[in-house]
Amino acid sequence: MTQPLATWVDGEQRASLPATDRGLQYGDGLFETIVCRTGKLRFLALHRERLQQGLDRLRIPFDAHAAGLTADLERARQLASAAAPAGAIVKLVVTRGDSQARGYHVTGQESARRIVTVWPDTPLPDSTRTAGVAVRFGQLRLGENPALAGLKHLNRLELVLARMEWQDAGIFDALLADGNGDVVSGTMSNVFALQGQTLLTPPVDRCGIAGVMRAVVLREAAAALGLTVSVARMSRAALLAADSIFLTNARIGILPVREVAQHRFAIMPAVVDLMRQVERLDA
Amino acid sequence: MTQPLATWVDGEQRASLPATDRGLQYGDGLFETIVCRTGKLRFLALHRERLQQGLDRLRIPFDAHAAGLTADLERARQLASAAAPAGAIVKLVVTRGDSQARGYHVTGQESARRIVTVWPDTPLPDSTRTAGVAVRFGQLRLGENPALAGLKHLNRLELVLARMEWQDAGIFDALLADGNGDVVSGTMSNVFALQGQTLLTPPVDRCGIAGVMRAVVLREAAAALGLTVSVARMSRAALLAADSIFLTNARIGILPVREVAQHRFAIMPAVVDLMRQVERLDA
Numbered sequence: 001m002t003q004p005l006a007t008w009v010d011g012e013q014r015a016s017l018p019a020t021d022r023g024l025q026y027g028d029g030l031f032e033t034i035v036c037r038t039g040k041l042r043f044l045a046l047h048r049e050r051l052q053q054g055l056d057r058l059r060i061p062f063d064a065h066a067a068g069l070t071a072d073l074e075r076a077r078q079l080a081s082a083a084a085p086a087g088a089i090v091k092l093v094v095t096r097g098d099s100q101a102r103g104y105h106v107t108g109q110e111s112a113r114r115i116v117t118v119w120p121d122t123p124l125p126d127s128t129r130t131a132g133v134a135v136r137f138g139q140l141r142l143g144e145n146p147a148l149a150g151l152k153h154l155n156r157l158e159l160v161l162a163r164m165e166w167q168d169a170g171i172f173d174a175l176l177a178d179g180n181g182d183v184v185s186g187t188m189s190n191v192f193a194l195q196g197q198t199l200l201t202p203p204v205d206r207c208g209i210a211g212v213m214r215a216v217v218l219r220e221a222a223a224a225l226g227l228t229v230s231v232a233r234m235s236r237a238a239l240l241a242a243d244s245i246f247l248t249n250a251r252i253g254i255l256p257v258r259e260v261a262q263h264r265f266a267i268m269p270a271v272v273d274l275m276r277q278v279e280r281l282d283a
Numbered sequence: 284m285t286q287p288l289a290t291w292v293d294g295e296q297r298a299s300l301p302a303t304d305r306g307l308q309y310g311d312g313l314f315e316t317i318v319c320r321t322g323k324l325r326f327l328a329l330h331r332e333r334l335q336q337g338l339d340r341l342r343i344p345f346d347a348h349a350a351g352l353t354a355d356l357e358r359a360r361q362l363a364s365a366a367a368p369a370g371a372i373v374k375l376v377v378t379r380g381d382s383q384a385r386g387y388h389v390t391g392q393e394s395a396r397r398i399v400t401v402w403p404d405t406p407l408p409d410s411t412r413t414a415g416v417a418v419r420f421g422q423l424r425l426g427e428n429p430a431l432a433g434l435k436h437l438n439r440l441e442l443v444l445a446r447m448e449w450q451d452a453g454i455f456d457a458l459l460a461d462g463n464g465d466v467v468s469g470t471m472s473n474v475f476a477l478q479g480q481t482l483l484t485p486p487v488d489r490c491g492i493a494g495v496m497r498a499v500v501l502r503e504a505a506a507a508l509g510l511t512v513s514v515a516r517m518s519r520a521a522l523l524a525a526d527s528i529f530l531t532n533a534r535i536g537i538l539p540v541r542e543v544a545q546h547r548f549a550i551m552p553a554v555v556d557l558m559r560q561v562e563r564l565d566a
Contacts, residue, residue, distance in 0.1 A: 001383045002384040019290050019300055020287065021307065024376070025437070096443075102372060104445075105446050115307075117302065121385075141430075144462065145424065154308070154440070155438035156309035157431060157436055160379075161341070163387040163389070188387060207426070
């Protein structure tokens with residue numbers, strides 16, 4: 001059992017929160033999973049930008065400055081750097097705060113709550129990056145809801161169920177499809193396919209999460225390497241026809257896939273270049 | 284601001300729980316909303332049956348007997364009877380328990396957590412029942428996922444957003460449709476349409492919640508009044524063509540609708556009979 005190194009709730013070091021919190025009652029909140037490495041919270045600006053977009057979409061009033069979010073994160077960074085120099089994950093949860101009455105209704109009197117947890121984390125070994133990982137196709141189909149799509153919100157039961165489909169430690173993640181059978185993402189990662197000089201990734205406008213590392217690849221990394229980027233729906237067959245496949249998330253960065261459901265993939269040099277490129281960014 | 288009269292976490296009277304609880308982190312759990320009236324937890328057997336079905340579907344190991352759930356509920360019943368004789372709601376949340384590591388993965392070492400909260404509740408006035416309520420059509424479309432459909436799980440962000448669509452206190456609930464435009468349920472209720480001697484309600488196999496009061500009507504009440512029951516998909520147009528419409532949930536029982544989005548409905552005698560019938564059941 002791994003325990004967090006520390007937890008702060010609304011800036012106070014404590015490990016508990018009220019049972020009336022709407023994050024618990026309804027999953028009414030958002031989270032960010034931020035990597036701390038060599039004393040730095042990686043891609044912090046992108047995490048904060050996505051958080052704010054999510055809060056806006058859920059209409060959770062939150063003034064990051066007044067709320068002391070910067071101090072929260074700096075406290076977490078300091079602890080992570082000192083206590084887990086090899087690497088740590090700072091998980092930030094922001095909920096709408098306590099229920100002001102029973103029921104879904106938002107009264108407007110709620111006050112958003114921040115929960116910051118620091119977890120020790122061992123970065124993936126270089127040999128895993130070089131060899132690539134094996135993934136499977138998940139059976140669970142992601143439900144579609146444009147109102148929630150893309151957000152890193154707290155309603156993650158689908159992904160919990162999807163993650164329960166396999167126990168084999170040799171499988172790194174499962175690729176999940178939507179109701180049409182199009183591939184959307186892994187349970188904890190976004191997915192990209194390299195086809196010639198084009199990088200393809202599915203849209204996250206009906207389901208899925210707009211990962212920070214996905215944004216890094218789309219906005220910065222691909223262009224730096226002269227790749228064309230295309231956000232487009234992708235069948236399983238189209239995915240299996242790609243030259244290379246890789247996964248992304250904040251923790252793993254870019255991670256090549258060597259095998260999808262017994263189909264083997266080459267790790268093209270462009271993927272290795274992209275991986276190294278992202279590791280250098282914001283370092 | 285309404286506060287709960289009391290909260291117990293795993294049988295102990297306290298109002299907080301660990302931030303590592305998977306109910307908060309992922310919405311990994313279920314809930315029941317049980318009415319306490321005249322010293323009795325109404326339809327308790329049905330609530331317990333549905334909870335167990337949900338736990339089984341989410342594969343949350345939970346031995347209700349060993350866990351002391353009966354003692355939890357009895358404690359809540361006693362407090363509710365004494366402190367809120369006019370009526371109370373006992374909200375029972377069961378989560379998968381604390382994360383044993385960071386991430387969605389279920390290790391099998393989790394231990395389910397019970398959170399019981401007692402809220403004072405004023406039953407609906409008889410005049411509201413007689414006059415019926417006004418409802419609107421919601422804009423938000425419910426996402427579809429058979430793996431989660433029917434369950435009263437903690438991923439309720441869709442319903443929070445749907446409830447944010449209106450502020451008018453004269454609107455009791457909003458009827459929500461799925462991606463095909465078929466009516467599924469209210470934000471906090473199931474919906475029935477009476478057409479001649481047939482009672483229709485939408486299935487909850489792709490989205491929606493299998494309400495306890497919905498089950499009461501389907502299993503017992505309708506037959507007692509000689510009505511035929513049909514669980515079938517229902518367009519907005521089909522709903523608007525019904526003779527009468529009513530909502531159900533544990534708190535409201537059966538509640539006639541007088542108006543849907545400006546369309547007026549009669550409250551047929553069979554609906555009043557059904558409402559009285561359900562009020563007498565399990566009393």
